[in-house]
Amino acid sequence: MSTSVVLKSEGTDLSSQTFLGELLKQCEAKNAVSESINDLRQKAVSVATESTIPSKKDEEWRFTDLSKLLQVQFQAATATTITNNDLNAFVLPEAKTSRLVFVNGFYAPELSDVSGLPDGVYVGNLANLPDTHKSEFVKYLAQQEGATEVFTALNTAGLTDVAVIWADPNVVVETPIHLLFLSAATDSPSFSQPRVLVVAETSSSLQFVEYYGAISQTCSDIPQARYYFTNAVTEIWVNENAQVTHTRIQRESGDGFHIAKTAIAQGKDSRYICNEISLGGKLYRHNLEVFQKGEQTTTNLNGLISITGEQLADTHSAIYLTKPYGTTDQLHKCIIDGNAHAVFNGKVFVPKPAQLTNAAQLNRNLLLSPKARVNTKPELQITADNVKCSHGATVSQLEADEVFYLRSRGLNEVDARYLLVDAFAAEIIQRIPLESLRQRLTQCVACRTFE
16 A cells, blocks of 8 residues: 655745645546536536635634644545445435445446336436436536635646436425545545435425445444545525425544535525534534525424544534524534534524524533543624524533443443433434434444443
8 A cells, every 4th residue: 555645834824825726626627417517516616726725824714733634645536446346335224216426526327226106206316317307407516605715726727527416396205315535545645526406396305315435344444544525515496385304414433634614505484404423533623604595484404413532523604694583503513523523613693684583502512531622712703683593512521420320320431421422412413304314323423422
């Protein structure tokens, strides 16, 4: 095994520009699937060329150090073949016939199966998009606000294919859809840029799982100096009176850098639910942006971070309520052990037009070791004068009297601590609509916390 690591001057503009320039060169070498995609890519290249990789001097990144990412010389990932045995650990029984698989960013049709989906919904890659949607996808792809952010622009600059979910008007898709993005280790550090486009048209309803994982022969949390970088972008359009339930799982290996953007646009009377679970990765950053663009819009965000060792997990969310009668409820939890570092910055914007809205935000953090740390910053920016809004954050350890109470009932200390952590995590995990995934994640949190 050979690993190509280049040490650079930490935090300098030269290091940042060199890193970004090398990735852009490899993006430009890829072939676009259509002229429309090529136009999007060229615009994104122009934006990215004028940008820099953020440093700790940038307010939005001051707790997230990217210097370790900049020290690795990544090469664009190449198509990799895996077997069904490699896939077995990730299969969800509820979605065996509604699964789309990408390996190192490349669509794997031989591992995908969407035969169990009803008419009126398309699940596939962009290259096979039906003719009925080909003239419309340009209205959605790369059209979300925030597209000029440097990592989002980098993803668009290398755009070659997209995982697409498209529900026609009035179509209710009861079968859960599974988008599976797997990283297979290569001899040298690689980077891939998955892209997801979800369109729920008027009065449609769907649920999907967006899962990022690593193929490994051992526990994927164990670092093996086989670095890789996943730069993912997901765009979700929830049109008038539509509903989308989104479960996002990040389970990269201990050598994985994962930076992601999820942008959601909601129409009038629409409902969007996001259940986000992040367990893996050497470094994880998720920018979650919701734009409520219609009246009586409902947004529910549920998040759970469980990290240990030297992991860093950063969640930045922003919810923009722009119309009256909007509702948003956010609960984000972090379990931090070892020397791990969690960051939460949640913003809720309530401008004057957003009267009679109801916004609630809470970040709860559980520190399991003396060296674990968290930086939390919930924010409300309100100019409307007839609203109901609240926010808050808590940081705590396991209560000694609670552990003592459970031990007095016959449990040993490890089991008592496990029971308390399990209850803390269960409030989020139990909101996931797939039973098999709930069980798997519950076991995973326990294994990571008490291994």
